[in-house]
Amino acid sequence: MDSRNESTAAQKQHTTLWSKADTAKQVWAVHGYKNTLYCIHDGTPIKGNNASQLEKEIGSEQLPANEHYFGLINFGNTCYCNSVLQALYFCRPFRERVLQFKQHQKNNKKETLLTCLADLFYSIATQKKKVGTMAPKKFITRLRKEYELFDNFMQQDAHEFLNYLLNRVSELLQADKQGNKPKNGSNEGQSKSEPTWVEDLFQGTFTNETRCLNCETVSSKDEDFLDLSVDVEQNTSITHCLRGFSSTETLCAEQKYYCEVCCSKQEAQKRMRVKKLPQILALHLKRFKYMEQMNRFTKLSYRVVFPLELRLFNTSDDACNPDRMYDLVAVVIHIGSSLNRGHYISIVKSDGFWLLFDDDIVDKIDSSAIEDFYGLPSDLQKNSETGYILFYQSRE
């Protein structure tokens, strides 16, 4: 008796996940024709049911004491934003820093993207209810005001948004430190004196080593990154993609390298290896490839597996913490067939279980369901649900 109930519940859970994804696809299929690409949000009572169902699934007493699972309402193609916000919210160190910022914020009158983000995180974290929905209206409005690229109802690239958000927040913090308020979209505070907490969390360094094939001199240059963008190949792992990122490249012909020792252009070998491993490693899979013939981006739905635990192989010899162990904490997933056509959702790990955030809908998923987001092993299909940005958090 007991077992039957449980098994049907498990089945239902799985079907919800899929039917939801299917709906998303259907929405795009319908609206794709007219190029009016809206993530349809029907404010039906579903979300209420959903919230209570989630509570039931997890079991109210099993819900972690200080955790809140709030779906984010879509304001017309803002799923790129919602998915990234959820992923960042469940990168615990990031959330904690944002909430700290909120605490220490003294009557700051000026509204910035950071204050909006802090208000949003704060209001989720201080909800009485454990599950529900939230409208990130203020944040979206602010975002659209700040950056004209996002000031429309078009589908945007989640990675571009993540990049913008992290850089912007860092800028604002830097400006805060220096005591002068940033002007709208200003580039002040470029003289980076001290790293902000955004850099503390996300920034790593890679060493760009170039070896002149004529004089054998190796010159290396360090560069900082907030996330790593890696090329993807069919039926590979993220580990392999990272290795590809660091594979040796020969600069020749047109791309010859100007060697300071030889004082001339020479053939050279170049490779990039990670020197400082960040606390949160954000990996962006380059799944959108520009096709010149078609004059648009096409999606590479390749199956790229990503483990729950990760160490890097492509570290430089002088790396200070080369064998840092990472745990997967969040994944932003792209659903659909191309960059401008599709939907973003995210899966996050919280207190030992996995949750799926699809705008305002929150579902508990089994960790074995993650394999549904690796991609497609056959090249025939383009429409897929694939991991797009992976967030790995360092264990120590």
Added chain:
Amino acid sequence: MAAQSEGGGKDDIKTQFVTREGTYKLMQLSEYTKPTRVPYNGQSNTPVRASFIDVMDETASPERICFNVGRELYFYVYKGLKKAADLTKPVDKRLYKGTFPTCHDFNSIWVSPESVRLLVGFTAGQIQLIDPITKEPGKLFNEERLIDKSKVTCIKWLPGSTNQFIVSHVSGQMYVYNEELPCGPTPPHYQLFKQGDGYSVHTCKTKSTRNPLYRWVVGQGAINEFAFSPCSKYLAVVGQDGYLRVFNYDTMELVGSMRSYFGGILCVCWSPDSKFLVVGGEDDLVTVWSFLEKRVICRGQGHRSWVSVVAFDPYTSVIDDESLSSDKNFNNSENKDIMQDHMANGSESLRNSSDSSKSLPHSSQNITTYRFGSVGQDTLFCLWDLTEDVIRQPVGRTRTSILITSANTNAVQTIPRSNNIAQKANSVSGGEHLPDSNAHVLTNSIGNATGKFATLSLGERKEVQKEKEHKRNFSLASRNSDKNSILKSNHVKQVDESIKLLGTCSCPRLEDVPLLEPLVCKKISCERLTELKFKEECIITACQEGIVNTWARPGKAQGLSQHTVISPSASNGGMYCISCSFRSLVLTALSCGNRPFSDLLRKHKISKATSFGVVLHDDVTDKRRNSIET
């Protein structure tokens, strides 16, 4: 690295490859697959596995093959290198609804041309025992999913048993069943039977004996695969928590463990002499662990994605003749016997009895080079040679020769552990019902050998630490204390302490052990590879799409007779290969001779309605289907 780029091109699927023993060729006509090839949609995620059994009939093709594709299970006559059997005429074919087959295993003792016993595990947790030859109604276990609801990941008959088997699940549990016992109408209640570091064993708390006989809870997260040592005594279990754990199956003691570099371990295989284990997993690596020394001896890098199957090739190992003959005073006849066992059984489930005097992982054979293979989700097939210089490398050998001195320090730190564990294992086995005098001598001698080495390097130790190992020195100390505490507290360590394992012999740093490159690394399929088996005259691979391929060993493609010996070609020693058919024939005759088949069959004829949605369609006989559905 050259090997890596070779497998590169997308459409460049290889149909042959060359090693030092010659050219291996794909036998295009020997392909087994679904009779009706439907366009592959990539939807099915259950790995395609193949099981083989020699039914020992008088024909030229005594072997049978069973493989699963999606929701179907096929059973054919396997013709080896010859043209495959007519695919439209399977001996048996089954179609399941609601639950898919994930793994299967033939009983290698209870077999005749008229009857075989095949265990099948399913995605929803159920287990079925069928006979694809007689097609008698099978038996179902965990049918109502009262015992475990999660997917079956691995199923195997207990070595030497005709009625007991082990099943592992995604839930992280393994169960021992006796097929003659019922599963009971209620969920089982368990009581603790044995407990150790990271595992516990439970028995059923009921008046009457029922299934499961035992429940093993091992590690955290799914158990991905398990394997009995060729000597039958040890059980290796690998799981999603990244651990390989080796148990003495009878005493239920944990005798050793290792940790992946990162991520889950997906597959495991024992060397033919039970001395080494190779595992593959989510770190894209193959890792070789020495059972005697309880340490990782090398890793192999070549795959571009997760490694799904690893297997030793028992027919392509190089054996040192001299050491074999010098072993004479060491109970030679028995050793040879064991060697034959191991060679014959290979990576498949073994068939020798669990006679404890035979079941020692000792060094009677002196294999100097081990060959093993691996296949992965990257569609690549790799072959690796585990050579003597790697095996004999001291702990902590680095690839750069400059660091040899520091390697010695590492050797020092790890020796106490292997010694202690070896002694511990001895005391354990001595205390329980297995008088392992041989093992005692052997493990001690190994300990001494390495011990000698340790004292030699002691003098250098301090300087080296000062010079080069500043950072490591600190962690070295902590590691040592860590190890001591581990030993004292009976191996109590937490899984989330796995970071602390880094730098120990359970999980050395990348630079601490040799990193092998594959001997052969070829893309041989357009789909993920899911099966790898080494046979006397061929290698078998299978992919997710449902194609089982046979690769002829060098010189075999011309269609030679079956039981020939591979001609020796290696520089010293040569390759050995022993035909197993006769031996297993005798064994089977012995084990089944005094018990008529018909009796056994009648005993198992318990037909039951299949409530978990298994509708056993059978194209071959409708009669059977009817009987099962009633």
